[in-house]
Amino acid sequence: MNSTLFPEAEIDEATLRAVDIDRSAGDFSYPENHIYDAGVGLSEATIDYISDVKNDPAWVREFRKRALKVFWDKPMPTNWATKDLENIDFSKIRYYLSSGSTPARSWDDVPEEMKQTFERLGIPEQERKFLAGVEAQFDSEAAYSNIQKAVSDQGVIFVNSTEGLKEHADIFRPWFGKVIPTGDNKFSALNSAVFSGGSFIYVPKGVKVKHPLQAYFRINSENFGQFERTLIIVDEGAEVMYMEGCTAPKFTTSTLHSAVVELVALKGAKIQYVTVQNWSNNVFNLVTKRGIAHEDAEVKWIDCNIGSRLTMKYPGVIMKGKRARGEVISIALANNGQHQDTGAKMIHAADDTTSNVVSKSISVGTGRSTYRGQVHIPKHLKGCKNNTECDALLINSHSRTDTYPAITVRGNQHATQHEASVSQVSAEQVFYMQQRGLSEGEAMSLSVNGFVNDLVREFPMEYSVELKRLIDLEMEGSVG
Amino acid sequence: MKLEIKDLHVSIGDREILKGLTLDLPKGQVHAIMGPNGSGKSTLSKVLAGHEDYTVTSGTVLMDGVDLLALPIDQRSRAGFFLAFQYPMEIPGVSNANFLRAALQARLPKGQPIDAVAFYKQLYAKMDLLKMDRSFTARSVNEGFSGGEKKRNEILQMAMLEPKYAVLDETDSGLDIDALKIVSDGVNAMRSPERGILLITHYQRLLDYIKPDVVHVMADGQIIKSGGAELALELEERGYDWLTKAA
Numbered sequence: 001m002n003s004t005l006f007p008e009a010e011i012d013e014a015t016l017r018a019v020d021i022d023r024s025a026g027d028f029s030y031p032e033n034h035i036y037d038a039g040v041g042l043s044e045a046t047i048d049y050i051s052d053v054k055n056d057p058a059w060v061r062e063f064r065k066r067a068l069k070v071f072w073d074k075p076m077p078t079n080w081a082t083k084d085l086e087n088i089d090f091s092k093i094r095y096y097l098s099s100g101s102t103p104a105r106s107w108d109d110v111p112e113e114m115k116q117t118f119e120r121l122g123i124p125e126q127e128r129k130f131l132a133g134v135e136a137q138f139d140s141e142a143a144y145s146n147i148q149k150a151v152s153d154q155g156v157i158f159v160n161s162t163e164g165l166k167e168h169a170d171i172f173r174p175w176f177g178k179v180i181p182t183g184d185n186k187f188s189a190l191n192s193a194v195f196s197g198g199s200f201i202y203v204p205k206g207v208k209v210k211h212p213l214q215a216y217f218r219i220n221s222e223n224f225g226q227f228e229r230t231l232i233i234v235d236e237g238a239e240v241m242y243m244e245g246c247t248a249p250k251f252t253t254s255t256l257h258s259a260v261v262e263l264v265a266l267k268g269a270k271i272q273y274v275t276v277q278n279w280s281n282n283v284f285n286l287v288t289k290r291g292i293a294h295e296d297a298e299v300k301w302i303d304c305n306i307g308s309r310l311t312m313k314y315p316g317v318i319m320k321g322k323r324a325r326g327e328v329i330s331i332a333l334a335n336n337g338q339h340q341d342t343g344a345k346m347i348h349a350a351d352d353t354t355s356n357v358v359s360k361s362i363s364v365g366t367g368r369s370t371y372r373g374q375v376h377i378p379k380h381l382k383g384c385k386n387n388t389e390c391d392a393l394l395i396n397s398h399s400r401t402d403t404y405p406a407i408t409v410r411g412n413q414h415a416t417q418h419e420a421s422v423s424q425v426s427a428e429q430v431f432y433m434q435q436r437g438l439s440e441g442e443a444m445s446l447s448v449n450g451f452v453n454d455l456v457r458e459f460p461m462e463y464s465v466e467l468k469r470l471i472d473l474e475m476e477g478s479v480g
Numbered sequence: 481m482k483l484e485i486k487d488l489h490v491s492i493g494d495r496e497i498l499k500g501l502t503l504d505l506p507k508g509q510v511h512a513i514m515g516p517n518g519s520g521k522s523t524l525s526k527v528l529a530g531h532e533d534y535t536v537t538s539g540t541v542l543m544d545g546v547d548l549l550a551l552p553i554d555q556r557s558r559a560g561f562f563l564a565f566q567y568p569m570e571i572p573g574v575s576n577a578n579f580l581r582a583a584l585q586a587r588l589p590k591g592q593p594i595d596a597v598a599f600y601k602q603l604y605a606k607m608d609l610l611k612m613d614r615s616f617t618a619r620s621v622n623e624g625f626s627g628g629e630k631k632r633n634e635i636l637q638m639a640m641l642e643p644k645y646a647v648l649d650e651t652d653s654g655l656d657i658d659a660l661k662i663v664s665d666g667v668n669a670m671r672s673p674e675r676g677i678l679l680i681t682h683y684q685r686l687l688d689y690i691k692p693d694v695v696h697v698m699a700d701g702q703i704i705k706s707g708g709a710e711l712a713l714e715l716e717e718r719g720y721d722w723l724t725k726a727a
Contacts, residue, residue, distance in 0.1 A: 423572075426569075428569055429569045429570075429571060431529075431531060431532075431553065431569075432565065432568065432569035432571075433569075433571070433579075434530075434552075434553040434554045434557070435529050435530075435553060435554075435556075435557050435562075435563050435565075436557055436579070436583040436586075436637060436641065437554050437557035437558045437583050437586040437587055437641070438554055438582060438583060438586050439554050439586070440554075442582065442586060446571070446574055446578075446579070446582055447571060447574070449573070449574070450571055450572055450573030450574035450620065451572065451573055452573070453573040453574070454573065
């Protein structure tokens with residue numbers, strides 16, 4: 001294959017081929033085969049159904065019901081966000097679908113059609129090659145869940161959230177819903193009411209997990225809402241990298257994906273959370289992600305948003321302890337008809353904390369990108385630093401991009417820096433590349449890859465290769 | 481085997497720029513087009529490459545018998561037509577090496593990967609010839625390049641893509657004498673019985689280093705005189721007036 005991203009000094013052809021993941025074929029689905037279906041619409045009965053099926057402890061059932069009330073009370077955030085949110089009809093969504101099987105530890109035990117799905121997405125292959133553990137979710141529940149023995153022997157826990165809250169309640173419960181309270185926003189409340197699936201990870205003190213843990217979220221059913229809930233707790237001095245991928249088939253009706261992800265990095269811990277999402281363009285992707293970094297800890301979000309009809313996602317870091325660091329590296333590609341409304345929240349809550357936000361968005365055709373950033377440094381602190389860069393690339397004149405930075409810095413003992421740029425792929429640039437033999441699509445692709453090149457280097461190699469491929473596919477499809 | 485331009489009429493908007501231009505560039509030869517500003521020299525290069533701002537109203541261009549004007553821009557390139565731009569474009573974030581690789585990859589059948597080792601071997605050899613530093617491969621295409629570096633880069637691309645016919649549009653402009661020598665050496669190394677080269681230039685100076693087989697004088701959208709290398713010297717001495725008036 002042809003890499004436009006890397007000098008060969010870094011990656012040779014054989015490696016590139018070896019890690020190439022064919023995910024272009026995300027657009028397929030198998031017939032639904034659900035034993036458990038909460039039906040269409042949302043009521044207290046839906047919650048009871050989910051709690052019954054999942055055999056929730058009483059505290060979880062209560063948590064869900066309180067959350068449902070909060071969800072109903074909260075207005076849609078259409079005063080600042082897009083009106084497209086009003087097109088979500090909560091009464092037409094199915095909130096829980098599962099086959100009733102428990103997650104298999106071996107791919108051989110995964111029900112055939114789910115197994116085929118994940119094989120087509122390349123998950124078992126990736127697991128063999130470079131992962132320390134995999135969780136593969138199919139609609140509402142995990143179909144497969146496995147962690148390398150060497151890693152679990154170190155005391156690392158990697159299970160789905162259902163198992164986490166039951167089997168590891170002593171660690172799970174104190175942190176659950178603490179980083180992102182139920183009432184944070186309407187969609188975090190919705191997730192809190194109907195959550196199912198997602199990962200629970202605990203890394204004990206001092207353990208540095210060498211290889212990434214990966215979760216894969218697959219939507220297979222129409223009119224469905226996927227509400228996974230992920231909680232990652234990394235104890236003092238420990239380190240982990242977690243990667244998630246997501247796909248859904250192209251249904252004609254809309255699908256809702258509304259996750260809540262909470263990260264806790266205790267003293268000196270390091271968490272890297274990598275997302276490469278490639279949703280089909282009927283998915284409303286409304287996700288709340290936030291981490292707390294204690295003293296000397298680091299939380300880094302590396303986020304790549306491709307696809308979906310509307311994505312609203314602003315990963316945040318609360319730097320709670322001294323010298324904590326927060327980082328958001330994000331790439332968003334808004335193709336025809338899509339709206340990527342993304343950004344970052346950096347809340348400085350201790351002295352000498354540092355945050356960095358680098359966001360690059362690409363708008364193609366009628367695609368629209370919005371950056372919203374919040375940086376908060378209160379007056380009583382000293383020595384806080386923030387750097388924010390947001391760059392937008394526009395491809396053709398219909399594209400639209402907006403930047404809404406909100407930087408609140410009080411006191412005079414801090415350093416902040418904000419840079420923004422908007423550039424365009426010009427017709428003359430494309431002509432130049434075409435004159436060298438590239439098709440229009442290849443030329444666009446190359447420009448886009450060039451634009452995000454410095455950020456892609458931040459991704460783990462396996463994902464950066466895939467990311468380039470996804471960009472190529474998007475760009476090929478975007479020109480006549 | 482030749483690049484055969486016959487009675488070419490080209491307009492931009494409703495303004496006619498090329499008014500019946502006829503020129504044959506046989507393989508194995510180097511031709512130069514000289515002419516005053518506004519005579520249509522750069523228009524000719526862009527039309528041959530397929531720039532969509534220009535409309536061909538009549539005439540034909542055959543490249544080894546193939547109707548060049550019927551091909552899309554990228555196919556003209558892959559069929560063997562190359563244009564060294566007067567103002568090469570910058571492509572931020574895309575390294576020179578990756579750009580050339582992508583261009584060469586586009587010439588291979590789908591699914592056939594480029595031989596990376598052979599590619600680098602060839603690239604380094606051509607860069608040495610053009611006295612380009614190795615660090616150049618990792619720099620973004622033309623970004624932050626000096627005028628001379630951009631022109632050298634055009635010649636490098638030509639050397640890597642090995643076209644059948646190449647048009648060099650004012651490749652000498654903006655070059656100091658050292659850079660001019662290096663670029664000329666690069667072009668001379670490309671002279672071959674398998675290749676036709678068309679130099680578009682204002683100045684005789686370039687032709688001291690790249691000796692053309694034929695010199696054409698262009699004025700008001702037409703070739704008004706053709707001759708040997710000595711014609712360029714005569715132009716240098718007498719200017720264009722004696723010709724344009726005669727025409």
